Amino acid sequence: MTPKASEGSRELSVQKIKDGTVIDHISAGYALAVLQILGITGREGDILLVAMNMHSKRLDKKDLIKIEGRELTTEEINRIALVAPKATINIIRSFKVHHKQRIKIPDEIEGIVNCANPSCITNNERGITSSFTVTQRNPVTLRCTYCKQITSHNQIIDQLLGKS
Amino acid sequence: MTFNVKNIISIADLADKDILTILDRADKMERLARGGKQSRLLEGRILATLFYEPSTRTRLSFESAMLRLGGSTVSVAQVGSSSVAKGESLADTIRTVESYSDIIVLRHPQEGAAQWAAEVASVPIINAGDGAGRHPTQTLLDLATIRKSQGKLEGLNVAVLGDLRFGRTVHSLSYAITRFTDKLYCVAPEGLELPPEIVMDLQGQDKEVIQTGDLQGILPNLDVLYVTRIQKERFPSPADYERVRGQYVIDLSLLEHAKPTLDILHPLPRVDEIAPAVDKTPHARYFTQVFNGLVVRMAVLDLLMEAQKA
């Protein structure tokens, strides 16, 4: 048996979902952050499987989430990208992978997060959308197009988790 | 020579050749800047100065530059207190002001404001300070002063002295001058050194950054000494300030070690970093910087208007 298949079979031991989304290869320790970004509390009543710090070929360790009854939108996938840049998204229909989506961090990001610099024009002017160039991909670090200041990975996560 | 620049937002946006084009044009503006024959280069054009915080020197320099070129100016000197902008967004104010003008000079306390204005405006925007300390015409006038006096920018030994940590004109100049030179001397009191990220940026571009406390030791090598003010507020106690201040005063006895062609620059206003006796020596360039500010702003106005016509 190839290592990939054995990895797969180990995942299969986790319950399958019928319709929904599997988010795989989340950076280890970030599954709960991803859930919070998606606004999932576990009290929705649908099946929700969360596995953390699993062994992985591609990453040293990884987290995995299976969400029954919800297909993620592109906007949601982009938000996840900032926290878990190597995640893969599988949309499941009738127990089968309907399509896969590898997260791709674009070179430029508009909106989603705010510039960390409080005196940046984007935090003080109506009708302006935050805009960044990605200076580092893993972990994601952003440079504001306007004030040129860096918004760090931790600042991004704090914002997406509603801590600032 | 093509000058395809639409706005002057930051020095980093300008290619080396654009900087040199501006400096060349500035040289040609000198005669007009001294008065005499009235220029009609920008006749019929209107410059709007839109200042959200006061900076009388900069505003006067731009307005004088426009008048010397035969243009006219309108001015909103204290936007905060005028009805133009009570609670109005910068974008809306820009859209209003551009209907009255052909070019806008903006000073604004928020970082990135000038770039935002440029995205909104259909007329050229010149950044006259936007909180981040980006103030490109200041850096251009420093370069113009150095080039005019030394005859070149390439290969010069330039030292920056004083508050290198918070002094933002120094940051901008450090990046700009090392496009043309391969090393930079930095002399600063402890705690006010050039920020490490700037040092790393410069080293990443294969520039040698020589950080030293020994001004007298490096002085004989220098072609240019750029002095900035060390502010009392930066120090934990008045005693700390007094101790440091004395170490870095430029006076005649220090200058005995200097090359006869050394140029001393200072963005003004100065307090007592440079002894008044130095003013009369051929080293003093800080008063000509003011005049160079005028010619550089004339050059920028003329080039931007010309680029827009093309």
Ligand SMILES: [Zn+2]
């Ligand atoms: Zn910003």
